[in-house]
Amino acid sequence: xxxxxxxxxxxxxxxxxxxxxxxxxxxxxxxxxxxxxxxxxxxxxxxxxxxxxxxxxxxxxxxxxxxxxxxxxxxxxxxxxxxxxxxxxxxxxxxxxxxxxxxxxxxxxxxxxxxxxxxxxxxxxxxxxxxxxxxxxxxxxxxxxxxxxxxxxxxxxxxxxxxxxxxxxxxxxxxxxxxxxxxxxxxxxxxxxxxxxxxxxxxxxxxxxxxxxxxxxxxxxxxxxxxxxxxxxxxxxxxxxxxxxxxxxxxxxxxxxxxxxxxxxxxxxxxxxxxxxxxxxxxxxxxxxxxxxxxxxxxxxxxxxxxxxxxxxxxxxxxxxxxxxxxxxxxxxxxxxxxxxxxxxxxxxxxxxxxxx
Amino acid sequence: xxxxxxxxxxxxxxxxxxxxxxxxxxxxxxxxxxxxxxxxxxxxxxxxxxxxxxxxxxxxxxxxxxxxxxxxxxxxxxxxxxxxxxxxxxxxxxxxxxxxxxxxxxxxxxxxxxxxxxxxxxxxxxxxxxxxxxxxxxxxxxxxxxxxxxxxxxxxxxxxxxxxxxxxxxxxxxxxxxxxxxxxxxxxxxxxxxxxxxxxxxxxxxxxxxxxxxxxxxxxxxxxxxxxxxxxxxxxxxxxxxxxxxxxxxxxxxxxxxxxxxxxxxxxxxxxxxxxxxxxxxxxxxxxxxxxxxxxxxxxxxxxxxxxxxxxxxxxxxxxxxxxxxxxxxxxxxxxxxxxxxxxxxxxxxxxxxxxxxxxxxxxxxxxxxxxxxxxxxxxxxxxxxxxxxxxxxxxxxxxxxx
Numbered sequence: 001x002x003x004x005x006x007x008x009x010x011x012x013x014x015x016x017x018x019x020x021x022x023x024x025x026x027x028x029x030x031x032x033x034x035x036x037x038x039x040x041x042x043x044x045x046x047x048x049x050x051x052x053x054x055x056x057x058x059x060x061x062x063x064x065x066x067x068x069x070x071x072x073x074x075x076x077x078x079x080x081x082x083x084x085x086x087x088x089x090x091x092x093x094x095x096x097x098x099x100x101x102x103x104x105x106x107x108x109x110x111x112x113x114x115x116x117x118x119x120x121x122x123x124x125x126x127x128x129x130x131x132x133x134x135x136x137x138x139x140x141x142x143x144x145x146x147x148x149x150x151x152x153x154x155x156x157x158x159x160x161x162x163x164x165x166x167x168x169x170x171x172x173x174x175x176x177x178x179x180x181x182x183x184x185x186x187x188x189x190x191x192x193x194x195x196x197x198x199x200x201x202x203x204x205x206x207x208x209x210x211x212x213x214x215x216x217x218x219x220x221x222x223x224x225x226x227x228x229x230x231x232x233x234x235x236x237x238x239x240x241x242x243x244x245x246x247x248x249x250x251x252x253x254x255x256x257x258x259x260x261x262x263x264x265x266x267x268x269x270x271x272x273x274x275x276x277x278x279x280x281x282x283x284x285x286x287x288x289x290x291x292x293x294x295x296x297x298x299x300x301x302x303x304x305x306x307x308x309x310x311x312x313x314x315x316x317x318x319x320x321x322x323x324x325x326x327x328x329x330x331x332x333x334x335x336x337x338x339x340x341x342x343x344x345x346x347x348x349x350x351x352x353x354x355x356x357x
Numbered sequence: 358x359x360x361x362x363x364x365x366x367x368x369x370x371x372x373x374x375x376x377x378x379x380x381x382x383x384x385x386x387x388x389x390x391x392x393x394x395x396x397x398x399x400x401x402x403x404x405x406x407x408x409x410x411x412x413x414x415x416x417x418x419x420x421x422x423x424x425x426x427x428x429x430x431x432x433x434x435x436x437x438x439x440x441x442x443x444x445x446x447x448x449x450x451x452x453x454x455x456x457x458x459x460x461x462x463x464x465x466x467x468x469x470x471x472x473x474x475x476x477x478x479x480x481x482x483x484x485x486x487x488x489x490x491x492x493x494x495x496x497x498x499x500x501x502x503x504x505x506x507x508x509x510x511x512x513x514x515x516x517x518x519x520x521x522x523x524x525x526x527x528x529x530x531x532x533x534x535x536x537x538x539x540x541x542x543x544x545x546x547x548x549x550x551x552x553x554x555x556x557x558x559x560x561x562x563x564x565x566x567x568x569x570x571x572x573x574x575x576x577x578x579x580x581x582x583x584x585x586x587x588x589x590x591x592x593x594x595x596x597x598x599x600x601x602x603x604x605x606x607x608x609x610x611x612x613x614x615x616x617x618x619x620x621x622x623x624x625x626x627x628x629x630x631x632x633x634x635x636x637x638x639x640x641x642x643x644x645x646x647x648x649x650x651x652x653x654x655x656x657x658x659x660x661x662x663x664x665x666x667x668x669x670x671x672x673x674x675x676x677x678x679x680x681x682x683x684x685x686x687x688x689x690x691x692x693x694x695x696x697x698x699x700x701x702x703x704x705x706x707x708x709x710x711x712x713x714x715x716x717x718x719x720x721x722x723x724x725x726x727x728x729x730x731x732x733x734x735x736x737x738x739x740x741x742x743x744x745x746x747x748x749x750x751x752x753x754x755x756x757x758x759x760x
Contacts, residue, residue, distance in 0.1 A: 042591050043587075043591060046617070047587055047590070047591070047617075050583070050587050050617070051584055051587060054581065054583045054584050054587070055584075058581050171410050171411055171412070171414060172412060172414065172415070172634050172637070172638075173412050173603065173604055173607065173634065173637065173638040174637075175637050175638055175639075175640050178640060178641065185615075192617065194615055267580045267581075267608060267611075268611055268640060269604070269607060269608070269611075269638050271412060271604070273411070276578075277578050277580075308581070308584075309581070309583075309584045310584075312584070312585075313584070313588055317588075322572065323545075323572065323573045323574035325573060325574065325575060325576075325579075325584065325585040325588070326547060326574040326575065326576055328576075328584075329576065
């Protein structure tokens with residue numbers, strides 16, 4: 001099936017040409033901007049490194065949330081748009097019922113590590129509970145329905161949880177109490193890095209590794225992979241498919257719950273709508289990395305965070321665009337489009353076999 | 358056939374006779390843009406479109422309290438008709454203003470609307486209310502464009518609060534003269550309010566001899582402000598002005614302290630962040646920062662009375678645009694009283710253009726916020742700007758400015 005160069009030229013149509021022109025224009029613009037910024041470098045090395053660290057911290061949050069999208073997609077081929085709400089539900093509940101009372105009683109100041117652990121446990125447990133409940137009530141009855149049906153249900157579930165928690169805790173912004181232990185910064189390798197960001201990056205990396213081991217090395221992980229290959233055959237092999245799916249949701253939500261705690265440590269405020277944008281970005285990250293792939297979600301999240309942080313000043317400032325940070329979402333989504341043009345399955349995604357497509 | 362002809366002749370006669378009877382001539386609407394007729398006993402309906410949900414809801418609830426107190430002070434009655442309030446959530450966005458006003462403008466019995474809070478909602482709101490022949494009185498749209506005939510002005514639009522041409526200039530003057538800052542940077546969020554206010558500030562600051570090191574922008578909903586703050590830190594400005602709203606403003610306030618190069622930078626925002634909710638969202642980090650806004654130290658018996666009623670009905674917590682909402686409602690009611698034509702049976706006829714004319718002609722209206730006079734483009738305020746500092750979570754006015 002080798003095609004000669006001549007044949008390939010004959011098969012080119014106008015759409016292909018337009019797409020190639022688009023790619024070249026974007027790449028030239030990015031290179032132009034980058035070179036111009038570097039020539040007229042207004043930033044010191046420390047500042048560039050700061051941008052990188054900020055991006056890594058933000059990116060590891062995206063990565064943690066993206067895992068939930070990717071796991072569920074891997075097993076069910078369904079995009080769970082309510083995932084951002086699992087993220088919000090856990091930390092919002094933990095802030096209202098744990099973090100604020102503990103802070104008021106002075107416990108957080110005396111035993112910050114214990115306080116953080118309790119907050120994390122409550123947040124993760126709530127996220128998991130909400131996820132399992134959503135799966136049981138809203139998704140399981142639709143398991144055999146056409147694929148658009150659970151997708152729309154997920155959007156509905158997302159709205160439901162947003163407004164449920166708004167009704168429960170109010171629509172204002174609730175401040176997450178400061179943890180004195182995590183104020184200030186550490187000097188690591190000559191770099192001043194905020195303590196909260198170190199915690200976010202380290203915790204995320206540990207959780208990513210933990211999840212990878214869980215999926216690749218445990219019996220349950222094996223069962224998940226089996227279900228993702230083929231539900232019916234997995235059931236014939238004696239795997240309780242419903243249980244595996246429930247656990248998949250729970251594991252994804254646990255990651256989201258943990259991401260919620262890390263988010264609160266970095267941004268110190270929670271509100272009912274906080275899950276929407278991170279959820280959207282994490283979904284983007286999951287698609288970017290190759291939806292269905294665990295390392296892909298991690299890589300996609302980190303790349304997205306880095307591009308959002310470094311991109312505006314690196315690519316756009318050199319082009320003379322004022323207030324480039326308003327365009328950071330444009331950069332994120334342009335990157336997504338570019339990657340999908342070249343690799344429709346995402347950076348680490350596998351090509352879909354016929355049975356899945 | 359015959360009968361019907363006879364009947365019509367009879368009816369015509371009756372009509373002619375009744376027309377010639379020595380009764381008052383029935384009201385005939387000669388108003389250029391139509392009249393509202395209110396039958397005896399029917400309510401006079403007034404709309405409001407404020408931000409009633411989301412992170413900035415404290416601004417809208419505060420204004421709504423002002424409207425309700427004004428209506429209460431009128432004994433919920435105007436010209437023997439009960440007053441009925443119809444409210445919509447205009448949120449703090451153009452889409453919100455569009456939706457709320459489209460809904461309100463569909464109600465032909467509405468005479469006027471109090472709103473909106475955010476200038477972003479105000480731009481579409483002003484256009485829709487104007488097209489529907491209504492008047493829109495805003496307690497808190499401060500963007501200069503709304504009363505600029507070359508930009509977003511529409512007939513029938515009025516505002517009771519200051520124009521940001523004044524607030525921006527006041528802040529620049531305070532920063533340059535009182536704080537001694539010579540370099541400044543600004544951040545806006547793309548909304549007409551923030552964008553125009555920082556522009557006025559920057560232009561005035563430059564005219565006075567200062568240097569603007571950066572004018573940056575964030576998006577509504579952003580949380581990670583550290584990259585943009587790092588960009589701003591390159592110019593190491595003495596002063597950073599971000600007249601935006603509560604969620605993003607709180608994030609900038611919290612994160613600015615983490616950035617190398619901004620340790621000695623004075624932080625400041627404007628009336629969009631003048632709310633106890635901002636203090637809650639920003640935590641300890643907002644201590645010592647400056648917030649400009651209308652001077653709320655009103656000293657007059659109306660305000661004393663207002664505060665008394667407010668304390669009783671809604672508690673102690675005040676945000677920033679309650680007095681303006683009160684004055685706007687009072688102005689609208691006064692205009693209705695002035696122009697309404699009342700039939701013997703109590704039916705009210707209100708000309709829509711008459712209401713506009715009456716409001717444009719407002720002279721020396723005695724309100725909480727001062728002595729109100731409307732100009733030809735609807736700027737009615739008697740503005741006095743205060744620069745406040747946050748001390749122990751309270752907004753403490755330090756300096757005031759009258760143009």
